[in-house]
Amino acid sequence: MRVTYPDYYETFHCIGSACKDNCCIGWEIDVDPVSAARYQAADAELGQRLREGIQWDDPPYFKRKEKERCCFLNEQNLCDIQCALGEEGLCEICRQHPRFHEWFGDYKESGLGLCCEAVGALLFSREEPVSFVQADIPEPPDEDEPDKRLLQAVLRIRETAFGIAQDRGLPMGIRLCLLMELAQASQFCLDRENMKCLDQVCSQFSLIQCRREMGGIVRLEEGSALEETWRDMLRFLRHQTPLESSWPERIRRLEENVSRLLSQARDFSNILKGRIQEVEHLAVYFLYRYLLKAAYDGDVLSKIGFAVTSCLTVGLMAVERWQETGDFTMEDHIQLAKDYSKQVEYDLDNVTGLMEAMWCEPWADVSHLTGMCISLFPPDKEKGC
Numbered sequence: 001m002r003v004t005y006p007d008y009y010e011t012f013h014c015i016g017s018a019c020k021d022n023c024c025i026g027w028e029i030d031v032d033p034v035s036a037a038r039y040q041a042a043d044a045e046l047g048q049r050l051r052e053g054i055q056w057d058d059p060p061y062f063k064r065k066e067k068e069r070c071c072f073l074n075e076q077n078l079c080d081i082q083c084a085l086g087e088e089g090l091c092e093i094c095r096q097h098p099r100f101h102e103w104f105g106d107y108k109e110s111g112l113g114l115c116c117e118a119v120g121a122l123l124f125s126r127e128e129p130v131s132f133v134q135a136d137i138p139e140p141p142d143e144d145e146p147d148k149r150l151l152q153a154v155l156r157i158r159e160t161a162f163g164i165a166q167d168r169g170l171p172m173g174i175r176l177c178l179l180m181e182l183a184q185a186s187q188f189c190l191d192r193e194n195m196k197c198l199d200q201v202c203s204q205f206s207l208i209q210c211r212r213e214m215g216g217i218v219r220l221e222e223g224s225a226l227e228e229t230w231r232d233m234l235r236f237l238r239h240q241t242p243l244e245s246s247w248p249e250r251i252r253r254l255e256e257n258v259s260r261l262l263s264q265a266r267d268f269s270n271i272l273k274g275r276i277q278e279v280e281h282l283a284v285y286f287l288y289r290y291l292l293k294a295a296y297d298g299d300v301l302s303k304i305g306f307a308v309t310s311c312l313t314v315g316l317m318a319v320e321r322w323q324e325t326g327d328f329t330m331e332d333h334i335q336l337a338k339d340y341s342k343q344v345e346y347d348l349d350n351v352t353g354l355m356e357a358m359w360c361e362p363w364a365d366v367s368h369l370t371g372m373c374i375s376l377f378p379p380d381k382e383k384g385c
Helices: 033-041 044-053 080-085 092-096 117-124 148-165 172-191 195-206 208-215 223-238 247-256 258-263 265-271 277-297 300-325 330-345 348-360 366-376
Strands: 002-006 099-104 107-112 132-136
Touching (some): 044 080, 092 099, 099 277, 107 277, 117 277, 117 330, 148 277, 148 300, 172 195, 172 208, 172 300, 172 366, 195 208, 223 247, 223 258, 223 300, 247 330, 258 300, 277 300, 277 330, 300 330, 300 348
Antiparallel strands (some): 099 107
């Protein structure tokens, strides 16, 4: 099997007790069948603790104690199971987190989720563009295989999207706008199963001069209509299922203050000067994690729209953080991206709902999303990076 992963993937390691937001706190951690059987058969004192510390539902999961802590998380914020049995003694989800994997027949992709602050540090601390590594691994193909022609088409679209997102000769707002234009044009071709048309679209968006020309004609939607579009998007996010009870209130504050926040976007762009690659890395992360799923349903519009909407939401949260504190550090960015990832990405209903919104919510129309991109990342104050 062929596998692809980001170039920083193999450098990740858990920072354990140094983590500010431990993944063993606040999460319901399911136990896979193989691990459950092993824990059922464990002997001695730890075996008894394991059997008592698991809620034997379908699926079984670890019980939580005060402050939503996993019952095996000790006072040093270390896992008693790992301390006693080593990493191989962990259940599948604990051993893999925050890694994620996607299978496409004889092709696999792996990555690291942004809900982990150590991953955010790896991603945002780098100045160079993210690249991807490929290797052959001794793993059998997955039985659920997409149409190979569609898979190759979506891979081509994603490679084009990476090129746009990482084009540092363009302002970030323009890059996000062009991603939405690519999504719309590519979807038009896929809907008609016109691969020749798709080749032409990808070729056009891959040419640097064409991107410059397309970026030069983007127009900003003005005034109250744009602000209302932002509020509609935030209202949609606020009504999704929260992992933490404080999340809807955080989104409500953005909704309430959107006019003031957008009025400061130009000044905030100066704060990010020299660090705009952090937004670029965020866009590439979402494109990598979600766009290839379109190989199964042919829907690239919703995946690219999800990526752009995610960048917009984290970006507006960043403006708010800067206004509240008078500063915006890389650590702030890592924290906000982690919060968003945790609340949205790690609830499948939230991800699905946001993707479906790209087809039916007025605020998700390409013209509205591009307007929001330019309002948050104004191009006349940014010269690329």
